[in-house]
Structures are given as C-alpha cells and as structure tokens.
C-alpha cells in the first residue's frame with residue numbers, strides 16, 4: 001500500500017531526502033473521490049518525474065456551499081488502492097487543521113482570469129483554490145504540478161498564480177479524459193440518474209459541433225445559440241453559460257488568430273456539469 005502522510009513535517013522529510021539525491025518531484029493535487037481522470041494525471045507524473053506525490057484534501061475554502069462540502073465524497077481507502085496501481089510514492093492527506101491552523105489569515109486572490117465564468121457563478125471559489133494550491137506547492141516543494149484541462153479556468157488561474165508569485169514549479173496541463181461517449185470524467189457523474197447519464201454527452205457533442213461550425217465560418221453567436229438549444233432539448237434543466245473566450249486570459253474574444261476556448265456549464269438531474277474545448 002502507498003505511504004500516507006498527514007503532516008507537513010513528515011512530508012518534508014521525505015521530499016528533502018529525495019531532493020538530496022537529485023530526484024525530481026511531481027505533485028498531483030486532488031480532493032479525492034478519484035477516477036480515471038485523476039489516475040491519468042498521476043500516470044503522466046509517474047512517467048516524467050522520479051517521485052510522485054498525490055495530495056488528497058477536501059479544501060473547505062473553495063466550497064461556497066456548506067452542504068456541498070459536507071456531502072463531498074471521502075473515499076480515502078479506495079483512492080489509496082487506485083493510486084497503488086499507478087503507483088505513486090506518497091499520498092499527502094492532511095487534516096484541515098494541518099492546512100489551516102488556528103490564526104490562519106492569508107488569502108491568495110488571482111485577479112482577471114478568475115473573475116468570469118466559474119468565478120462569477122461560484123464567488124470565492126478561485127480564492128480558495130489559489131490559496132490551497134499555493135500552500136500545497138509550498139508544502140510539497142514539488143518541481144512539477146499536474147492539472148486537468150477539464151477545469152480549464154482553474155488551470156489558467158494556477159498558471160497565472162505561479163507566474164505572478166514566482167513559484168518554482170512547472171505546471172503541466174493534461175488532456176481531459178472522456179468516457180467512450182464523450183462525457184468528460186468527473187466525480188459528479190455518479191450523481192446522474194441512468195437516464196441523465198445517457199443524455200449527458202450532449203454537452204460535449206453540442207459544443208464540439210459549435211466549434212466546428214465556427215471554424216467553418218458560422219458566426220460565434222449563432223453557433224453558441226444552436227449549441228444551447230441542443231443541450232436544453234436533450235433535457236438539461238439549465239444552460240448556465242456557453243462562452244467563447246481567449247484561451248489564456250478568459251476574456252471575451254472574437255479574434256480567431258488567438259487561441260480560443262469554448263467553455264460551458266449546464267445542469268442535468270440537479271448536477272452541474274462543465275466542459276471545454278479548443279476552437
């Protein structure tokens with residue numbers, strides 16, 4: 001079984017010993033409830049680094065709903081068994097008081113890129129992510145950090161943070177892992193009903209068609225409107241947003257010469273699904 005470490009002191013002892021031998025360290029930050037998407041990040045880290053740490057910490061600061069935090073699945077034993085198949089060298093699974101001891105006062109807040117889309121829908125979410133990710137980088141002293149492109153905006157926030165604060169880590173953004181029918185893997189997918197699960201891939205297929213149509217010359221607005229109609233027609237309760245944005249700054253973009261990203265969020269069966277693709 002993989003070694004599970006709970007304190008920063010113990011974690012650092014291991015990391016210092018690795019670094020003394022000149023070994024590189026990769027970190028895969030997670031909140032647990034692991035699926036194939038997380039494992040693919042860990043495998044990528046395994047193939048590129050001498051040592052791999054996976055962190056499992058359900059970060060209270062990034063939830064804007066207390067009930068959501070309470071209900072978030074905690075499946076450490078199953079997660080550890082999955083990580084042993086990669087394998088990773090160490091799991092860092094601290095208690096909340098280790099990460100946020102009494103008197104903790106600091107918030108890391110990234111402007112601009114964290115404000116629209118998810119930032120608007122989930123106030124405070126990215127401050128919580130930026131704060132915990134900064135701490136995890138400091139705690140693990142990792143050379144490489146692995147993040148999924150499924151959370152595209154989060155990835156851009158982390159890249160900005162690392163650049164702005166001169167944190168000595170290289171961020172590796174990894175391809176979204178999808179089910180055979182195109183649905184992006186997410187810990188939330190298990191909350192869909194059977195009928196919802198069969199309809200859920202429409203989110204991906206609708207934005208894929210919209211992106212193709214835009215590349216073929218259709219107007220951004222028309223292509224997005226058609227995608228939203230398809231998603232609603234498939235039985236989604238609500239389309240929260242479908243937006244074409246500059247891939248890096250997340251600002252609105254109608255400049256096809258710059259890399260652009262189509263990002264979407266929609267509700268199905270009371271479950272909020274997000275996805276994004278390059279345009």
Ligand code: PAF
Nearest residue numbers: 029030031059129132151
């Ligand atoms: O993507 C996640 O699971 C979380 O936002 C992260 C990066 C582990 C920070 O808590």
